[in-house]
Amino acid sequence: DAGVIQSPRHEVTEMGQEVTLRCKPISGHDYLFWYRQTMMRGLELLIYFNNNVPIDDSGMPEDRFSAKMPNASFSTLKIQPSEPRDSAVYFCASSQEGVFYNEQFFGPGTRLTVL
Amino acid sequence: GQNIDQPTEMTATEGAIVQINCTYQTSGFNGLFWYQQHAGEAPTFLSYNVLDGLEEKGRFSSFLSRSKGYSYLLLKELQMKDSASYLCAVGSGYALNFGKGTSLLVTP
Numbered sequence: 001d002a003g004v005i006q007s008p009r010h011e012v013t014e015m016g017q018e019v020t021l022r023c024k025p026i027s028g029h030d031y032l033f034w035y036r037q038t039m040m041r042g043l044e045l046l047i048y049f050n051n052n053v054p055i056d057d058s059g060m061p062e063d064r065f066s067a068k069m070p071n072a073s074f075s076t077l078k079i080q081p082s083e084p085r086d087s088a089v090y091f092c093a094s095s096q097e098g099v100f101y102n103e104q105f106f107g108p109g110t111r112l113t114v115l
Numbered sequence: 116g117q118n119i120d121q122p123t124e125m126t127a128t129e130g131a132i133v134q135i136n137c138t139y140q141t142s143g144f145n146g147l148f149w150y151q152q153h154a155g156e157a158p159t160f161l162s163y164n165v166l167d168g169l170e171e172k173g174r175f176s177s178f179l180s181r182s183k184g185y186s187y188l189l190l191k192e193l194q195m196k197d198s199a200s201y202l203c204a205v206g207s208g209y210a211l212n213f214g215k216g217t218s219l220l221v222t223p
Contacts, residue, residue, distance in 0.1 A: 031209055042215035043158070043202060056210060091157060095209070101146050101165065102209055106157035 004107035006092050012113045018080040021110045024073055025094030033104060034067055034077050035091040043091070049075065082114045117141050119214035121203050126220045127193055135188045135217045137203030146206035147179050147186045152216065153199045161201075162188070193221050 005024040013019055025032045033048040047057040052069045060067070064083070069075040079086055089109045095102040118140040127133040139147070146165040150158040164170055164179035164186065176189040190197055200216040 033210070043213040045210055045212065048210055050209065056208075097209070101148075101163050101206065103160045103163070104211060106159070108157055 004092055004094055004105055006090075006107035006110050008110060009108060010111050010113075012115065013082055014115050015083055016081045017114075018078065019082045019086075019112060019114075021077040021090050021092075021112070023075045023077070023092030023107060025075070025092070026096075026105055027073070029094035029096045029105075030072075031095045031097065031102060031104075032069060032075050033093040033095075034075070035093065035106075036088045037091060037109075038088045046077070079112075082112075084114045087112055087114050117205055117207070117212040119203055119205060119212060121201075121214045121217045123215070124218045124220070126222060127190075129193055129195060129221055129223055131193050132189065132191050133193060133219065135190075135201050135203075135219065137186045137188075137214060139184050139186070139203070139205050139214075141184070141205050141207065141212075143207040144181070144205060145208065147177075148204040148206060148211060149175075149177055149186075149188045150202040150204060150213075151199050152202060158202055190219075195221050195223070197221050 007022045034046040037043045046059045047067045049069045067077045091109045093104040093106045095104045121137045149161040152158040162177040169178045174191045179186045198221045200218045202216045203214040204211040
């Protein structure tokens with residue numbers, strides 16, 4: 001398997017622009033997670049899905065952020081409008097429900113810079 | 116909510132043993148995870164503890180005390196490639212809440 005795939009790997013945009021980050025989870029995994037990582041706040045869970053349904057979005061910073069999972073093999077995280085404080089590395093991870101625990105497999109991340 | 120604390124930075128010598136501590140306060144718990152993250156890369160899974168005690172996996176071991184809200188990751192026979200950030204995470208349902216990570220520098 002190719003692992004979790006994210007695109008783009010790097011994104012540089014100007015304040016006010018819309019940004020869309022994409023994720024393809026590992027085939028057969030039924031959980032998908034979006035994280036944001038910064039030096040100040042560490043790795044924060046934004047939202048996660050189970051079988052394409054959002055389960056917990058309490059980590060989404062504000063209404064400018066939205067996430068969708070239209071099918072089992074694709075998810076998007078959208079920021080509109082973007083602000084400089086959104087600059088971070090955004091990771092997508094997926095996992096499969098297990099008997100004892102579900103190990104999360106992370107994608108390579110998207111490094112977002114908002115100028 | 117979750118409160119997870121671990122040291123920000125540690126330095127150790129190649130060949131030595133290092134212990135990275137993690138304390139947590141949580142309203143829900145279904146396991147303690149350790150992840151390794153090299154600079155510029157994604158986190159990768161190292162270990163999982165749900166019961167009290169020590170789990171050993173090669174050069175890495177992880178310990179958990181649920182009553183004390185305490186875990187540690189023990190790295191033996193340190194190698195230069197072990198220089199990385201080590202993230203402690205508490206499982207709650209199917210979500211993970213991560214600490215800010217401990218940056219470990221291994222020196223010759």
